[in-house]
Amino acid sequence: MKNKIRVLIAKPGLDGHDRGAKVVAKALRDAGMEVIYTGLRQTPEQIVKTAIQEDVDLIGLSILSGAHMNICPKLLELMKENDIENIPVFVGGIVPPDDAEELKRMGIKEVFGPGTPLSTIVEKIRQLFSEVES
């Protein structure tokens, strides 16, 4: 039995707007989760290594730069190479609806756009966690 959800919140890409990532990280913290926050400008390689060392249950990416269609496939591929593709990945940020669909087809579990209530995010993450656990 695991008693705590461990989530990695990372911000890949080159833009410097990390407020969203921080708001989500704080919401997850307040929901009783352990949030490993690695902040700005993370490469997919760094995210994968961190996820392995920290043995996280989920990975959350904040992307506002528009680079999601480059970063996400790269990350998913690296996760597969490292045999951690079972860890659910969710994305938050500015992602056009068509891209969001495409990302989900690739294997991203959820895309949270602007204005998503924090309670929705928390709920969804709990749900993703229990799916993996069972």
Added chain:
Amino acid sequence: MKDLLEKMQNGDIKSLAKLITYLENHPEDRFVENLPSKGAKVIGFTGSPGAGKSTLVNAVISQLRRENRTVGVIAIDPTSPFTGGSFLGDRIRMKTHFLDDGVFIRSMGSGTSLGGLNESVFDVIKLMDAFGFDYILIETVGAGQSEVDIVYVSDIVVLILSPGMGDDIQFLKSGIMEIGDIYVINKSDLDGADFYKMRLESMLSLSNVKKPIVKTIATSGVGVEELIFNIKKLLSKFHNNGEIRKRKERRLKKHAESILIKRIQKSLEKISEFDKLSNVISKVINDICKNN
């Protein structure tokens, strides 16, 4: 489980990470006791929030890596006593080492412990020692005055201060000021660093043991070589005069104490009727004897 252990001992990072999670969730499982020690040096870093602990640990990793030493880091941040959640943000200062296979960083919430560490840290150290890191660096939560548990798990404690943290009266207070084997004045490019050092020197001189004070600027690495020089010097001194052995015994005693306290709490929770204090106590003792 057995499989994980075997892989871990063959150098598999993922298995090490999984076993740490397992230990955090199963403190009662004592499998770590049978693991062989490979003689890792355990260095504790403590100090106030914002003193620069993570940044200094980062700089220390860089230096140790230049010397080809492998490093395991346990970085602890507070767990909320209200929600149980935590924001683990020490790792963010250590980005330069994320891709280095000779460095393993693990963040941990402090859990219910109030001493600045997480209770499972004793076991995680054993695990990381068996994995084979040359150095294990432990960073406590931002510590105030009384979080001194780091002293029970480390071979050497580095206490990190920075200028402007108060006058010499603060240096005379019990608790955290007593546990440093090495004192670091970080952010020593700030105004008042020399004066701060002078006051620290004069207060430390009131006791008979002479302790090193090192000025550092963690962000640029200034002073870190000197810090590591002092750590090594002290380690060999402690090896020769038996201090390390004494500290390991103290660690074992404290670990036993922490397990026993948990055990007592568990028995206490089973009691439904609270009449007389002496009855409650004997019920707890009975329960412990019965279930051991």
